Amino acid sequence: MGFERSEWVWKNGEIVPWASATLHISSHALHYGSGVFEGIRCYGTQAGPALFRLDAHLARLYNSAAVYRIPIPYTAEELASATCEVIRQNRLRSCYVRPLCFYGSYSLAVAPLRCPVEVGTLAWPWEPLLGAANIEKGVRVTVSPWTKLHSSMLPATAKASGQYLNSMLALRDAVQHGFDEAILPELDGKLAEGSGENIFLVRGGKLLTNDEEDSILPGVTRDSVIRIAHDLDLAVEVRSLYPDDLLAAEEAFCTGTASEVTPIREVDGIPVGKGVRGPVTQQIQRVFYEATSGRNPKYDSWLKLVEGRP
Numbered sequence: 001m002g003f004e005r006s007e008w009v010w011k012n013g014e015i016v017p018w019a020s021a022t023l024h025i026s027s028h029a030l031h032y033g034s035g036v037f038e039g040i041r042c043y044g045t046q047a048g049p050a051l052f053r054l055d056a057h058l059a060r061l062y063n064s065a066a067v068y069r070i071p072i073p074y075t076a077e078e079l080a081s082a083t084c085e086v087i088r089q090n091r092l093r094s095c096y097v098r099p100l101c102f103y104g105s106y107s108l109a110v111a112p113l114r115c116p117v118e119v120g121t122l123a124w125p126w127e128p129l130l131g132a133a134n135i136e137k138g139v140r141v142t143v144s145p146w147t148k149l150h151s152s153m154l155p156a157t158a159k160a161s162g163q164y165l166n167s168m169l170a171l172r173d174a175v176q177h178g179f180d181e182a183i184l185p186e187l188d189g190k191l192a193e194g195s196g197e198n199i200f201l202v203r204g205g206k207l208l209t210n211d212e213e214d215s216i217l218p219g220v221t222r223d224s225v226i227r228i229a230h231d232l233d234l235a236v237e238v239r240s241l242y243p244d245d246l247l248a249a250e251e252a253f254c255t256g257t258a259s260e261v262t263p264i265r266e267v268d269g270i271p272v273g274k275g276v277r278g279p280v281t282q283q284i285q286r287v288f289y290e291a292t293s294g295r296n297p298k299y300d301s302w303l304k305l306v307e308g309r310p
């Protein structure tokens with residue numbers, strides 16, 4: 001789906017019509033990818049639209065900005081209000097939210113010394129990134145010929161615009177070869193993550209996932225799934241993942257704000273387990289969607305209502 005149900009954008013402190021939220025072609029970020037961003041979801045709950053783990057996402061945004069030395073000229077509280085404001089103005093009940101902070105136009109010297117920092121937040125309805133039907137059916141992935149950029153080259157823990165060229169190459173290659181998503185390996189053959197998701201495997205009834213010791217973005221959904229697994233008395237082992245873990249897995253799934261919790265049913269044509277969504281994945285999904293929709297009070301602190309009450 002495109003952006004057709006979004007009319008308003010929050011840009012540099014103001015709500016402006018979608019068509020006015022433009023920038024000059026000389027903007028630094030356009031040339032060098034010098035921006036940091038977040039992807040946040042807002043879910044419909046009985047009490048109204050609610051943002052899922054807004055604080056964790058904003059914390060990561062400021063962390064990404066700190067790594068790249070991008071001084072965001074707004075506080076986290078101001079960006080939180082901006083997020084609510086843009087959802088309210090667009091009268092959205094559930095949506096995806098994209099705050100973006102980037103260097104604007106002043107000079108094209110690579111060091112962005114006097115470039116202004118521009119900030120915008122978009123909100124629009126967006127179905128699960130890997131397909132709504134695949135939440136049940138699962139996706140077919142390939143291990144990419146493109147290696148995940150190692151953290152010593154670009155900091156994987158930061159969510160920066162330019163870093164997504166690595167993801168774009170891997171995803172395009174996967175799609176061109178008939179897959180839904182790519183898993184990017186590390187240079188030493190370990191598995192890193194999807195183009196926009198973290199990975200979980202189920203082996204021996206236990207969940208396995210890697211962490212930032214490997215070059216992954218520490219996902220908010222990943223963190224939520226780990227907490228949910230603990231609450232379900234499912235063991236979680238955090239360690240590097242190898243291709244043989246994937247081949248021997250009984251189940252696999254990926255996690256991300258855009259793709260939520262999506263089962264992986266096949267890797268390079270080889271079925272994962274029985275080649276369908278497995279019972280552990282389904283159990284995690286059930287609690288995850290209870291949490292996002294405000295149907296499980298245990299996770300109420302993860303939701304921030306767009307209208308009023310915290």
Ligand code: PMP
Pocket residue numbers: 039159167193194195196197198216217218219220221222255256257258
């Ligand atoms: N890895 C990458 C490369 C991503 O782009 C994302 C999406 N933000 C994730 C992992 C998952 O992170 P989160 O669960 O916070 O959306």
